[in-house]
Amino acid sequence: MSALNPANAAPMPARRRSPWRSRVVIYGLLLIFAVLYLMPLVVMVMTSLKPMSEITGGNMFALPHDLTFEAWAKAWGTTCVGLTCAGIKGYFWNSIKMVVPAVFISTMLGALNGYVLTKWRFAGHRMVFGLMLFACFIPYQSVLIPMAVILGKLGYIGMNLKDMTGYSFGFGNATANLVLVHVVYGLGFTTLFFRNYYAAFPTELIKAAQIDGASFFQIFRRILLPNSAPIFIVTVIYQFTNIWNDFLFGSTFAAGDNAPMTVALNNVVNTSTGVIEYNVNMAAAIIAAAPTLFVYIVAGRYFVRGLMAGAVKG
Numbered sequence: 001m002s003a004l005n006p007a008n009a010a011p012m013p014a015r016r017r018s019p020w021r022s023r024v025v026i027y028g029l030l031l032i033f034a035v036l037y038l039m040p041l042v043v044m045v046m047t048s049l050k051p052m053s054e055i056t057g058g059n060m061f062a063l064p065h066d067l068t069f070e071a072w073a074k075a076w077g078t079t080c081v082g083l084t085c086a087g088i089k090g091y092f093w094n095s096i097k098m099v100v101p102a103v104f105i106s107t108m109l110g111a112l113n114g115y116v117l118t119k120w121r122f123a124g125h126r127m128v129f130g131l132m133l134f135a136c137f138i139p140y141q142s143v144l145i146p147m148a149v150i151l152g153k154l155g156y157i158g159m160n161l162k163d164m165t166g167y168s169f170g171f172g173n174a175t176a177n178l179v180l181v182h183v184v185y186g187l188g189f190t191t192l193f194f195r196n197y198y199a200a201f202p203t204e205l206i207k208a209a210q211i212d213g214a215s216f217f218q219i220f221r222r223i224l225l226p227n228s229a230p231i232f233i234v235t236v237i238y239q240f241t242n243i244w245n246d247f248l249f250g251s252t253f254a255a256g257d258n259a260p261m262t263v264a265l266n267n268v269v270n271t272s273t274g275v276i277e278y279n280v281n282m283a284a285a286i287i288a289a290a291p292t293l294f295v296y297i298v299a300g301r302y303f304v305r306g307l308m309a310g311a312v313k314g
Helices: 019-048 052-056 070-077 089-119 125-135 140-165 174-199 203-211 216-227 229-244 248-253 261-269 278-299 301-309
Strands: none
Touching: 019 278, 052 278, 070 278, 089 125, 089 174, 089 216, 089 229, 089 261, 089 278, 125 174, 140 174, 140 248, 174 229, 174 248, 203 216, 229 278, 229 301, 248 261, 261 278
């Protein structure tokens, strides 16, 4: 009877799965997605290395027969951007001069805000954080007119300062205006990143430093900042990408020789000075995308790691 009792029956052996089949499916899908994702970049690179005679002959997927870097040299130094035929090099450095201070200032202010909102809480700190969080959802277009009014007043101050002292001290400068715009618009995001990261940071360390007599900025500089590398990487990548790729603010608040790279690239592609040179356009587009691509290649693996670092408190 015991042999017929299901309770005493030996368990059925588990059906073994073949791991190689699942791996084939996973890696096959990853390979397909990688090919689809990289195909436009491959076409851009091959087109930029071809002379116009090969491009107009068709077959964009064909490898270049006569490999040449003339399109790259022309895009950098002699292509026409609007009415000026001096290449995109000047606009590239305009973007560098805009992005570096904007990323640095917005990141440091976000770190300071996150520190205050988590370790030096004050009456109404939740409402302040809520308002800054709300700023993350304000669309670009809705801040154009208020920003234009503020920048116009700053330009007027710069004109008065120049009349009195001979220097405008940056007031009214197109690059300084774009730095201010991106710092103000990005401050909500950087504060959100650092606030969530510092919320998981041990408060006991802050209290111990206060007992030892450390001041507000000493705690921030000696305790918080040395332990904030993951979230700094996340914030720098996020801000650098957004600011470098911005077109709306650049086309609105900067013009002519002070325009950033994205505006110059648009003017190169839409030029009406003659035949459309697809190889030059592709080379200019790759040059414009190279800094963000470099940032992701160097520090991209730390991006998700940094975001998850402050996801769980404790």
